[in-house]
Structures are given as C-alpha cells and as structure tokens.
Amino acid sequence: MAKMTGESESDNSEAVASSTTILKCLEKKGIHQRGIIGKGTFSSVRCAWHNQMQKNVALKIIDTSSNSDFIVRFLPRERNIIQQLNHANIIKNFEIVDEQPFVCFVQEYAMHGDLLQKIKKNDRINEDEGRFYFRQLIEALMIETRLCKATAIFAGLVALLIYAYEYTYYLKSINIAHRDIKCENVLLDSCDNVKLGDFGFARFMKPDEMSHTFCGSRAYVAPELLRSFPYNGFLADIWSAGILLYVMVTGFMPYDDRNISKMLEKQLQHRITFPRRRSLTIDVKELIYAMVHPEPLRRRPYDEVITSSWLANTKYEFRSEPFP
Numbered sequence: 001m002a003k004m005t006g007e008s009e010s011d012n013s014e015a016v017a018s019s020t021t022i023l024k025c026l027e028k029k030g031i032h033q034r035g036i037i038g039k040g041t042f043s044s045v046r047c048a049w050h051n052q053m054q055k056n057v058a059l060k061i062i063d064t065s066s067n068s069d070f071i072v073r074f075l076p077r078e079r080n081i082i083q084q085l086n087h088a089n090i091i092k093n094f095e096i097v098d099e100q101p102f103v104c105f106v107q108e109y110a111m112h113g114d115l116l117q118k119i120k121k122n123d124r125i126n127e128d129e130g131r132f133y134f135r136q137l138i139e140a141l142m143i144e145t146r147l148c149k150a151t152a153i154f155a156g157l158v159a160l161l162i163y164a165y166e167y168t169y170y171l172k173s174i175n176i177a178h179r180d181i182k183c184e185n186v187l188l189d190s191c192d193n194v195k196l197g198d199f200g201f202a203r204f205m206k207p208d209e210m211s212h213t214f215c216g217s218r219a220y221v222a223p224e225l226l227r228s229f230p231y232n233g234f235l236a237d238i239w240s241a242g243i244l245l246y247v248m249v250t251g252f253m254p255y256d257d258r259n260i261s262k263m264l265e266k267q268l269q270h271r272i273t274f275p276r277r278r279s280l281t282i283d284v285k286e287l288i289y290a291m292v293h294p295e296p297l298r299r300r301p302y303d304e305v306i307t308s309s310w311l312a313n314t315k316y317e318f319r320s321e322p323f324p
Helices: 020-028 069-082 115-122 127-144 146-151 158-166 233-250 260-268 282-291
Strands: 031-039 043-050 055-063 093-099 102-108 186-188 194-196
Touching (some): 020 102, 031 055, 115 186, 127 194, 233 282
Antiparallel strands (some): 031 043, 055 102, 186 194
C-alpha cells in the first residue's frame, strides 16, 4: 500500500502560455472567466460564467503551438470523441472555440470537484456511498462494451435490430477506451453524481484491437502497459477501475509506484493487501481482486461487476437534488 498523491504522468505545474486572446474571444461570446481550477503541461482548466446558459461552465484551454505528440496525435482524438459522447455520467462538452494558437473546450462544470479530493477530505469513502459512485462510473464505462456484445449476436434477431436502431448514437461512441481512469478524472456535480472526464488519452478502438502507446498514470495502469506489451484498452480500463475502487474504499494506493519493478512483481503474482485498519467486506475485496487480475482476459467484465455480490443490490440512481 502507498500514500495517495494527485500526480500523474501527464500533469505538472509548469506554467501555461498566456491565453489572453482566447479569453477575450470567450468574453465576446458571453463566457466570463471566474478563476483557475488547475494547470497541466499544455492546458489550463478554468471556471467561467456562461451568460446564455445562465450557469457556470468549465473551460479547458489548450495551447496548440507545440508540435508535441499530445498536440499532434491525442488532441484531435479528444476533440472528436468529446463531441460524440452523450451520457449522464460523462462530462458534457457544450462547444469548442478556436482562437489560434489556442483551442477551448467549453464543458460541464463539476461543482464538487473530483473523487480524489473527496477521498482526501474524508480519509476514504465508506462502502455504502462507494457503491453509489462506482455503480455510476461503471454505467459510464459500459457504453464501451454494451453494444459490442450485442453486435456479436446473430444479426438477424429482430430484437437486436430494434435495440441497435434505438441506440444508434452509441454505435459511434461504443468503441471508446478511456485509458486514463483515475480518481482525479472522476468528477462530482452539485448532486454528487459521477461525471467521468478528461478524454485526452481516449481513442476509438475495435474490441480486439491492441494499443502500443503508454497512457495514464503509473499507479493506475495495468501491468501489460508497465511491461511495454501491446494491450487491449478496454481490458486495461477494467484494471484501472479496480485500482480506483481500492483507493476509494481504503484511502490508500494498493501498490507503491515509486519502485516499478517491485510493484510489477506484486501485480504479476496477483498479490493485493488491504489495510487492517479498514473494516472492509469480503464482497468488495473479492471484486477488486477480480478486476485487477494480471491476465487481461480474466478480469471481471463490467456486466459481471454490476451483478457481483458487492453491487448486485445497488440499482443505478442519478440524483437530481443538490447534495450537501
């Protein structure tokens, strides 16, 4: 086990180039900056007031002047993906504003911050509350696989055709692997509903397609990424979601990523320990253990996660009343 940090492979505190020009452009559109939420290597995230929508929004302002791999490869993917996603538990993108050398994603504002902040504030999240959050997160992730399974069924079935027709929109977003699932990217709205965000490493993938690019944070990525092996993005996401669940209910990281070789050794041996000071149910331990299996094909798929003994009696719920 290890202490939690808010660091990731893709984030640092380096100053982002001045974005005065695009802020003036946004002002003309009735979008008024209120403050900085955070900064990364190529972007800053700010809170703003949107006159037309009469509510706060988040501005992800990206400096595109660099010819880095992120700007050239990942930004076009993110831009394409966020415009196609439409799910209650995924941060909604309202519009994209271009003002070279900057691009701005005007997005849904998560008033209650991120899951890591909540865990640090409360030391951990109890299992009852954790079920609510994790059930919502899995619901968001299941759009990756739900119709992938359906399309594998005999295409002549009338019921399948009706199902596919009713959910045509998701046929476009169904093959998206997030590739950066971690507590910092699970945001919470004013009602404390989960809002999965930051699709900077996401990409469209066929169910059996393999990736070769390292994405995400070392503490959350699956062992096949640490070994530089080709990996299935969807199965790697399951591992990351399992790590997130561990962090949520214990308040600790399951592995110490300061020593990659030792961490990898434990992962490949399927060893995971739980802090004695935390009173955890056998059900949540078994679920975590099943999701962080070193063999990708043996990881617990999402449809079996929601029917697991830990989540089986937790119905999907989306709160509509503000949460204190």
